[in-house]
Amino acid sequence: MDFAQPDESAAAAESMRQFAETEILPVIKGYEERQEFPHPIIEKMGAAGFFGAAFPEELGGSDMGYLAVAAIAEEVSRMAPEFGYAMNMQAMTCPFTIYNWGNADQIRRFVPDLIAGRKIGMFALTEPGGGSDAAGSMKTTARLDGGVYRLNGSKQWITFADACDTGLLFAKTDPEAGHRGITAFIVEPKSHRGFTANPIEMSGLSKCLRSSAVFLDDFPVPVENRLGEEGGGFKIAMNALEWGRLTVSARLVGLAQRCLDEASRYATERVVGGQAIGRYQMVQHLIADMAVNVEAARLMTRRMAWTMDRGEASNRAASQAKYFAGIAAKHAAQSAAEIFAGYALADEYPISKMTAYVNMLCIGEGTPNVQRILIAEDALGYKDANRHPVRNPRAKG
Ligand SMILES: Cc1cc2nc3c(=O)[nH]c(=O)nc-3n(C[C@H](O)[C@H](O)[C@H](O)COP(=O)(O)OP(=O)(O)OC[C@H]3O[C@@H](n4cnc5c(N)ncnc54)[C@H](O)[C@@H]3O)c2cc1C
Structure with a gap:
């Protein structure tokens, strides 16, 4: 290895x-x-x-x-x-x-x-009724009307929706069929009427790269923009989240590393009681745990990427890495806040900002509880996390 x-x-x-x-x-x-x-x-x-x-x-x-x-x-x-x-x-x-x-x-x-970044993307799955049960709470519908589907409903927390040129959006073509009634669409919000994105005010997060509530009013999607088969959208969405967990885990590792870097620097510079606070054993305890957690989260994230590069089933590795990267990043943000004490709240330092992004990323691509459910059911032998056929275009060659 x-x-x-x-x-x-x-x-x-x-x-x-x-x-x-x-x-x-x-x-x-x-x-x-x-x-x-x-x-x-x-x-x-x-x-x-x-x-x-x-x-x-x-x-x-x-x-x-x-x-x-x-x-x-x-x-x-x-x-x-x-x-x-x-x-x-x-x-x-x-x-x-x-x-x-x-x-x-x-x-x-x-x-x-x-x-190439010429067009701005989007992934619109979550609805106001609850993101953890995306299929059960989905109310948005898509009705075939000649050569176009007409989409009606709303989405919540959709990142980049206010700037999107080309995005993915999930809606029910058969509202009675549960998750088998969900279909995936490639949408082009700027080309058609009926798509409104209202940015959501969030404290601590960016005001220019942001998430929105989306409203769809007879929004048209040409038939040729349907992704996969009618009713095949849930499988596509769940597969998409697996790839999303790679970037989200890595992003959490980056945030945790930044908290460790900032806290280490501050601990060597801040003098209290006649010596740098980094000399105090309790501060060293925090730094040591941060350093080990960051490294473990990075290794788990790289293992996920490695299984993906080998074209192997990677759902188990993805859930475990995302879950642990969230724990490591929360711990790092909390420890950095403890080490900075009052200055953690000052805008001249990035600790509050990092904490806000850690909290956000722990939720996105599946909350800690959602990951725990996947990991526990796999460990207990109820549902093999890697039971789905591998769908990895890089593995084909
Ligand atoms: C800044 C931001 C950006 C986002 N960007 C996007 C995006 O681009 N596209 C998109 O589609 N979504 C996006 N999301 C939505 C995100 O994926 C959801 O917030 C997430 O899936 C959780 O859904 P929820 O907030 O509705 O929480 P809920 O589903 O309401 O969950 C609330 C709590 O209940 C717990 N819970 C729920 N069900 C169970 C259960 N069965 N067992 C145990 N506990 C349970 C959850 O773990 C959580 O702790 C974004 C969210 C944020 C905050």
Whole structure:
């Protein structure tokens, strides 16, 4: 077994760090103040290749693989967590699901623009009735009307919906058929009337890269934009979340690492009672636990990426990594807050911001309880977490 990070993913992470320093950090404040979606930055990220690691070169990707996806997601989240969302909407959950489930025409029409950052993506599954039971709470309907489906209903918490050009959206074509009545659609909100996105005010999170409540009023989707078969949407959504868990786990590791970096630096600089607080055993205890948790979460995330790169079933690894990365990141944020004490609340330090993103990412792509259910049912032998056939386009070759 080889634990070394491949040179190309280490290099991709290093260029992500440099990009964040030169292209994001100097300008992001202006976008926040204007509450303006930073499309030019997303497009530069696309041009630099940060979204294409899991895609073949003929679609504009670099074919580096999932370990590189994880390395890039970790680094962008450590440097500028608000841009971590883009790793889901421009690199994995949205375009990768089209690549994995779409026909040749859909892949050609939509994937290259998304991973180049020219078009903005979206993944609209959750509804106001509860995200943990996406199928049971889904009320949005899609009715076939000639050559188009008419979509009616609402979605909640949909990231990038207010800027989306090309997104995935799930609706019931047969409201009586439970999860077998769900169908996946590729939607183009800017091309048709009937799609409204109202950004949700959230404390601590970005005001320019944000999530919205979405309202659909007879919103048309051409038949050729249906992804997969009618009634096949639930399977597609669950598969998409598996890929999403890769980037979300890596993003949590990046946040945890940032909390550790900040807390370590502060502990060596802050002098209280005649010595740096890093000399106090109880502070060292916090730092030691943070360091071990971050490393363990990173190893679990890389193992998930590694199983994906090998084309193996990775649901178990994905749930375990996402669950533990959440624990590690919450612990790191809490410990950093303890070490910074009053200054954790000061805007000059990033601890409150990191904490807000940790809390958000623990919820997205399945709450801790949802992961616990998957992990426990697998461990108890009730439901094998890896029971579904592998659907991994990189494994085909
Ligand atoms: C900032 C942000 C961005 C998001 N972006 C997107 C997006 O782009 N696209 C998208 O589709 N969704 C998105 N989401 C939604 C996210 O996926 C949901 O918030 C998540 O799935 C949880 O759903 P919920 O908030 O409705 O909680 P609920 O489902 O209402 O759960 C509430 C609590 O009950 C627990 N619970 C629920 N059912 C069970 C059970 N059976 N057993 C034990 N405990 C249970 C949960 O674990 C949780 O603790 C986003 C959310 C946030 C906050």
